[in-house]
Amino acid sequence: MASPPRTSTAPPALQCTGLRKRYGDKTVVDDVGFHIDSGEAYGLLGPNGAGKTTTISMLVGLLRPDEGSVRVGDAVLSDDPAVAKSRIGYVPQEIALYPELTALENLRFFGRLHGIPRRALAGRIDEVLEMVGLRDRAKDRVETYSGGMKRRCNIAVALLHEPSLLILDEPTVGVDPQSRVAILDGVEALVAAGMSLLYTSHYMEEVERVCTRVGIIDHGKLVAEGTKEELVAGLGSADRIELVLDGDVTRAADTLRGIDGVSEAIVTGSHSVRLLATGGRHLLPALIGALPGIAAVTGVEVVEPDLEAAFLHLTGKSLRD
Numbered sequence: 001m002a003s004p005p006r007t008s009t010a011p012p013a014l015q016c017t018g019l020r021k022r023y024g025d026k027t028v029v030d031d032v033g034f035h036i037d038s039g040e041a042y043g044l045l046g047p048n049g050a051g052k053t054t055t056i057s058m059l060v061g062l063l064r065p066d067e068g069s070v071r072v073g074d075a076v077l078s079d080d081p082a083v084a085k086s087r088i089g090y091v092p093q094e095i096a097l098y099p100e101l102t103a104l105e106n107l108r109f110f111g112r113l114h115g116i117p118r119r120a121l122a123g124r125i126d127e128v129l130e131m132v133g134l135r136d137r138a139k140d141r142v143e144t145y146s147g148g149m150k151r152r153c154n155i156a157v158a159l160l161h162e163p164s165l166l167i168l169d170e171p172t173v174g175v176d177p178q179s180r181v182a183i184l185d186g187v188e189a190l191v192a193a194g195m196s197l198l199y200t201s202h203y204m205e206e207v208e209r210v211c212t213r214v215g216i217i218d219h220g221k222l223v224a225e226g227t228k229e230e231l232v233a234g235l236g237s238a239d240r241i242e243l244v245l246d247g248d249v250t251r252a253a254d255t256l257r258g259i260d261g262v263s264e265a266i267v268t269g270s271h272s273v274r275l276l277a278t279g280g281r282h283l284l285p286a287l288i289g290a291l292p293g294i295a296a297v298t299g300v301e302v303v304e305p306d307l308e309a310a311f312l313h314l315t316g317k318s319l320r321d
């Protein structure tokens with residue numbers, strides 16, 4: 001999918017075009033292109049294995065694309081990798097810290113690796129520790145941290161060299177609720193201060209909260225892109241219906257999919273099925289009436305069209321598949 005024309009004249013924080021990556025005969029990223037304006041927060045949503053991490057790896061210069069190009073500001077990554085990479089702060093899915101070192105020691109190490117002069121580094125380390133709320137634990141070894149604190153420390157490392165674009169790959173996976181809040185608050189504050197952001201997550205509510213524009217990726221392809229409102233508008237009048245069932249959920253989903261007005265039906269848990277349906281509440285008697293002998297309906301929720309529904313419409317999947 002091609003990126004729509006940009007309206008701004010300033011160079012985008014990031015622009016990728018026609019990115020492709022193959023492993024053997026499998027194309028895992030297929031003609032992906034999008035841009036992130038300066039100061040914009042962009043979310044990349046996709047089910048497991050959709051190609052998010054492979055795409056990001058190409059954007060940050062860890063993986064060479066088979067085709068396509070990446071530009072960070074006015075620097076083309078393949079021509080000018082040092083400049084392009086210096087503008088990116090990347091936080092990978094896997095924590096990349098030395099566990100036996102303290103946060104302070106990790107930050108000093110990575111700061112020197114970035115070539116930050118010693119005198120400037122101490123002040124900068126203070127700033128990033130403050131940003132992620134870890135100042136009081138800076139002298140503790142990283143191996144004593146919770147998953148969330150490790151992630152926050154990794155974000156601090158990514159911010160050290162004052163990047164203009166922060167790339168976070170599923171930053172709240174394996175994170176305690178307190179750190180999750182701290183991460184989301186911190187990311188929002190950074191964006192409010194002018195940072196450009198690329199954010200991937202399985203959690204729709206995080207993307208809805210943090211990002212202004214969203215790209216949906218499935219089977220290596222960018223299948224839709226837009227603001228939340230634009231993506232939801234693409235649903236027409238379909239509602240999301242969540243059913244709680246006691247019985248055979250797989251047969252129930254198959255049966256419900258055949259009912260007039262139901263466009264999607266997927267199993268989301270051992271007792272739950274998610275539907276996309278036009279007619280919303282008026283359809284409920286038909287849905288319930290179709291299930292005797294298959295499953296008993298013990299709960300129903302009709303939800304206004306949202307990003308979760310748009311995702312189901314576009315990919316036929318739940319985000320946590």
Ligand SMILES: Nc1ncnc2c1ncn2[C@@H]1O[C@H](COP(=O)(O)OP(=O)(O)OP(=O)(O)O)[C@@H](O)[C@H]1O
Pocket residue numbers: 023028046047048049050051052053054055
């Ligand atoms: N080095 C590799 N060799 C072969 N296949 C790979 C390699 N790396 C990734 N893949 C495949 O490419 C596809 C995309 O993987 P990728 O990790 O980019 O997906 P993802 O959207 O980030 O998924 P997740 O949310 O699970 O991290 C998957 O089918 C994966 O198995």
